[in-house]
Amino acid sequence: MSEQRLRQNARQALLAAVPRPRADQAGQLPRKAQRVLDAELARLPASARPALACRKGCDLCCHLRVAATAAEVFALLDYLRQTVPASEWPALAAAINERAGQIHALSPGQLLRTNLPCPLLVDSACRAYPARPLNCRAYHSLDYQACLDSFRNPAELDRGHPQGAALARVHEGVQEGLSDLLQAGGNDPGRYELVTALAEALVDDEARNRLLAGSRPVFERALPL
Numbered sequence: 001m002s003e004q005r006l007r008q009n010a011r012q013a014l015l016a017a018v019p020r021p022r023a024d025q026a027g028q029l030p031r032k033a034q035r036v037l038d039a040e041l042a043r044l045p046a047s048a049r050p051a052l053a054c055r056k057g058c059d060l061c062c063h064l065r066v067a068a069t070a071a072e073v074f075a076l077l078d079y080l081r082q083t084v085p086a087s088e089w090p091a092l093a094a095a096i097n098e099r100a101g102q103i104h105a106l107s108p109g110q111l112l113r114t115n116l117p118c119p120l121l122v123d124s125a126c127r128a129y130p131a132r133p134l135n136c137r138a139y140h141s142l143d144y145q146a147c148l149d150s151f152r153n154p155a156e157l158d159r160g161h162p163q164g165a166a167l168a169r170v171h172e173g174v175q176e177g178l179s180d181l182l183q184a185g186g187n188d189p190g191r192y193e194l195v196t197a198l199a200e201a202l203v204d205d206e207a208r209n210r211l212l213a214g215s216r217p218v219f220e221r222a223l224p225l
């Protein structure tokens, strides 16, 4: 199957899973997108699923900019609220706010060229792994050394790393499908820088209402990407 077809199929699979999207149900879309993504990836033949260099304990890509829809930001926040002990919240909120402040202080060009650890990292692992946004899920590599070289030279954006073509197309298709569903339901389909959006979601109780009411933009201070 062509790469283009893989992408279209993944997009269509998500659209078919939610035939009548509604603004007030946008909170359910990230979970549906994750399920469709997992199913579409599982359908790939073994030849299209090369061995990944990604391993638990490698957090290089968690120092890069992450783009997420508002629906994904709230799904992530809900997961954190369910799983992070109350005693750890002050430190977590402070870490999110501190990192958001650093990100706001950077120009878009500087942000692309600066390694900043995600505040959700604990011992080099994501504390919200099951609820991480599609952008985080899509990031994969076939070559650890290439990732390390990029990490050590963040200003050189053309270094990059090899990816599985079929895997990348399926991820793209699901991300497009999520954007389509948000658009069709009347929700904000825009993508925001993850940490600044999380920081705003933590303090602005109205932001979730804006998402579910179909208001745009959902976030007023987070960095749009």
Ligand code: SF4
Pocket (backbone or CB within 6 Å): 061, 062, 063, 066, 118, 119, 120, 121, 125, 126, 127, 128, 129, 132, 133, 136
């Ligand atoms: S949300 Fe999780 S997977 Fe995504 S950058 Fe942060 S720590 Fe990494």
